[in-house]
Amino acid sequence: MAGRHTAARFEYDIRKNLTPNDIADMFNDYAEDYEQEYLNIGLRSHIVVGDFMAKVVPVEDRSRVRVLDVGAGTGLLGNELKSLGFTHIDALDPAEKMLEVSRRRDIYQRLICAFMNKNRNDDIDTDYYDYIVASAAFNEGLVPCEAFQEMIRVVKPGGRITFTVPTKFINNSDDLRNRLRPLIDQLAREGVWEVTSVALEDGELSYTHGPGVMFSLKVLVSETIL
Template sequence: MSNKFLDKAYDLETPEATLKHYNQWAASYDAEIAENGYATPGRIADALAQVQSDLREPILDFGCGTGLSGLALRRQGFEIIDGMEPSDEMLSQARSKEAYRSLIRIDVTDSAPIPNGSYRLITGCGVLGTGAAPPSVFDLILHALPRGGLFVFSYNDHTLSDPDYTQKVNEWLDCSAARLLFREHGDHLPGIGLKSTVYVIEKI
């Protein structure tokens, strides 16, 4: 299978271009990234399980895409997962997996799509990064979390090479507004030699 969508995913420059790309990719997304050994959803679910013992506490899967991250959380034993995603076509694919309690379409221009304090656990699998959500979305998510809330997310190698993303994490850690509970670099898409770092951040 030609990576006609994957090889363009990291060069998208506007929210509108990103939304169009993922709407077009939705039908073949799972097959294309499975062919490349997509590992990050399972790694995020495992990282959350290491710090969260209550498997019935609701989780928000922000930028849930086709629902592969929701399935990974289910496999880890988590029972209540809600998804948020801007792409209608991706949401359609996620809905078919029946991994979510609810799925919510969000507007990419909405500066506060998550009601403050509505979730203590938020995951973001491959959401923040070049060709995807900008660094400001990190602030959006952390502001929505209550104190003691956890954000479990990934930065792929493209994103790790962009200081705007890593600096955003450090801003929260350096001023003691959050603390790092977990960080691990490992496989992301081994089929194209791409790795990612999975983080667990606790809001203080």
């Protein structure tokens, strides 16, 4: 059925009452329109993450490192990384039709249709990826704070988890508002990772998302339990 949960795209209070399957359905139903809709509001989070990856990964290493794009959607971030010389990129997203759109771009070596949460995904080996990236994925109903447990497992010690999140997304989500920064700081104190955070001004992520932050978490352990 077309337009399932349409109102929840930008109404975060509605999203709070949706199941994970509802969220996937919502994105499936506007997979073909998603990219244009967000580019029309000047979405740049994929460029912000791409620019940071270009700074931390030398050109000569980009064709060999393994990258997992979490909440890959239609492949905006993957396409940005590909243009920078990254070639071993996998996509993870819970919306199959979003992944079908990304498949047309011939960006990703592997498409994994799944949510990123605390549950172990046995299709991904421990310490497999050098980098995990995400843009516009930390949002109500998408990537929760508990997902750090699984991200830490699948990224190699010494690798990074890099993502952007608008301040309004943090404020609109009970999970992100209450847990994101405290959990990042707690795991830093425990020696799980080293934290780089970059404040982003209004307009750096999009015309409408307001200010935000980019986190890059250098993982120091193989696994942890949250």
